[in-house]
Amino acid sequence: MSRWHSYINSAATCIQAYTGTQPLQHFLKAHFAQHKKFGSKDRKYISHLCYSYYRTGHSLPNTSLPEKLQIALFICNETPGEWQPLYNEEWLEHWHTDPTKKMQFIQELYTTFRPENIFPWKPQLSKTIDANSFALSHLVQPYLFIRCRPGYKAIVAEKLAQNNIPYTPLLQNCFALSNTTQLQNIINLNKEAVVQDLNSQQIGSLMQMVADAQPKASHPMKVWDCCAASGGKSILAKDILGNIDLMASDLRPAIINNLKARFKQAAINHYTAFVADLTQPLTLIQKHSFPFIICDAPCSGSGTWSRTPEQLYYFTEDRINYYSQLQKNIVQHIVPKLAVKGYLLYITCSVFEQENEAMVTYIMQQYGLQLIQQQVFSGYTQHADTMFAALLYKN
Numbered sequence: 001m002s003r004w005h006s007y008i009n010s011a012a013t014c015i016q017a018y019t020g021t022q023p024l025q026h027f028l029k030a031h032f033a034q035h036k037k038f039g040s041k042d043r044k045y046i047s048h049l050c051y052s053y054y055r056t057g058h059s060l061p062n063t064s065l066p067e068k069l070q071i072a073l074f075i076c077n078e079t080p081g082e083w084q085p086l087y088n089e090e091w092l093e094h095w096h097t098d099p100t101k102k103m104q105f106i107q108e109l110y111t112t113f114r115p116e117n118i119f120p121w122k123p124q125l126s127k128t129i130d131a132n133s134f135a136l137s138h139l140v141q142p143y144l145f146i147r148c149r150p151g152y153k154a155i156v157a158e159k160l161a162q163n164n165i166p167y168t169p170l171l172q173n174c175f176a177l178s179n180t181t182q183l184q185n186i187i188n189l190n191k192e193a194v195v196q197d198l199n200s201q202q203i204g205s206l207m208q209m210v211a212d213a214q215p216k217a218s219h220p221m222k223v224w225d226c227c228a229a230s231g232g233k234s235i236l237a238k239d240i241l242g243n244i245d246l247m248a249s250d251l252r253p254a255i256i257n258n259l260k261a262r263f264k265q266a267a268i269n270h271y272t273a274f275v276a277d278l279t280q281p282l283t284l285i286q287k288h289s290f291p292f293i294i295c296d297a298p299c300s301g302s303g304t305w306s307r308t309p310e311q312l313y314y315f316t317e318d319r320i321n322y323y324s325q326l327q328k329n330i331v332q333h334i335v336p337k338l339a340v341k342g343y344l345l346y347i348t349c350s351v352f353e354q355e356n357e358a359m360v361t362y363i364m365q366q367y368g369l370q371l372i373q374q375q376v377f378s379g380y381t382q383h384a385d386t387m388f389a390a391l392l393y394k395n
């Protein structure tokens with residue numbers, strides 16, 4: 001058996017053992033730790049096969065797993081490259097860079113192939129999203145994006161150049177890099193630059209609106225990042241709003257520890273961090289009110305599935321209702337903490353209307369907040385995540 005066929009078999013073994021209950025990345029890491037015979041190249045090829053498989057969603061029913069893997073590779077790779085020995089002349093002739101043409105070829109060979117099942121939830125999308133481009137975006141891995149922190153852009157650019165790392169400058173402070181780039185030993189992550197998706201960075205434009213509305217020389221604004229995770233939006237807020245009185249919370253204690261470590265690297269020393277379940281009444285900050293609350297809500301994550309295609313594969317539609325209800329429960333406890341003349345920045349990395357525009361309508365109707373701006377930041381044509389953000393105001 002050729003090396004390439006044995007990769008297909010190894011990937012098939014992984015796919016059969018994987019149940020979707022943990023990130024694929026973690027599963028593969030543990031699998032390779034258990035099976036030491038795989039060298040680093042083998043791990044790379046097998047992982048690539050697995051990821052390609054999940055990228056095609058449920059478009060290939062009634063096809064054997066090795067065949068599915070071969071088709072997935074064909075659809076997801078722009079060129080056959082090293083995988084060429086797996087394919088006959090006819091397939092190689094149809095190896096276009098345009099995935100739509102390749103899918104037409106597959107449809108002729110496999111009548112059960114359903115490309116519409118790569119992303120089957122098109123009716124649920126936010127209206128401004130181009131459903132076809134979005135579905136196709138799952139076939140490729142997005143870029144790695146970094147945001148240079150204030151004062152460090154030239155230093156970061158110089159370090160990347162010194163290490164011969166190619167990058168494309170975008171926006172004011174964003175660099176796009178190949179997704180295999182290793183930055184750990186090259187730049188001071190979190191201090192000089194943060195790893196942050198292009199559209200996560202774009203949400204800064206709504207934070208800038210809050211900054212612009214602040215009277216000059218006022219006290220540091222009290223900002224609560226209420227679903228902070230490891231603090232990506234907090235650091236962005238700090239960089240845009242400057243001297244803020246920052247409070248960050250999240251449901252999970254481990255993640256708050258990560259946030260503290262990251263803030264240390266980011267030289268953010270003055271802040272308060274605490275654990276809070278926002279589906280429950282808040283006791284810790286009973287007396288506080290905030291002129292700015294950032295709610296980067298837990299969501300389906302559907303705008304980021306081209307990074308984690310196993311989630312695309314294992315998603316079920318009932319989860320949209322689950323997340324929308326969770327978001328309502330969270331909003332219920334944070335809106336009362338918003339000061340009069342305060343701003344709520346509601347964010348998701350979801351593409352579903354029910355988690356996005358419909359949630360904004362709900363917040364406006366239920367709590368009387370006024371909409372300043374809402375936007376889908378689409379990433380599907382830029383090898384980036386798709387995000388949604390709405391800035392609301394309390395009169």
Ligand SMILES: C[S@@+](CC[C@H](N)C(=O)[O-])C[C@H]1O[C@@H](n2cnc3c(N)ncnc32)[C@H](O)[C@@H]1O
Binds near residue numbers: 226228230252255298
């Ligand atoms: C989209 S992530 C936040 C990402 C983060 N803002 C960033 O920029 O990196 C959503 C966060 O909400 C947290 N979360 C989920 N359920 C929650 C709850 N009931 N109360 C508070 N936080 C919750 C999750 O732990 C998760 O870290």
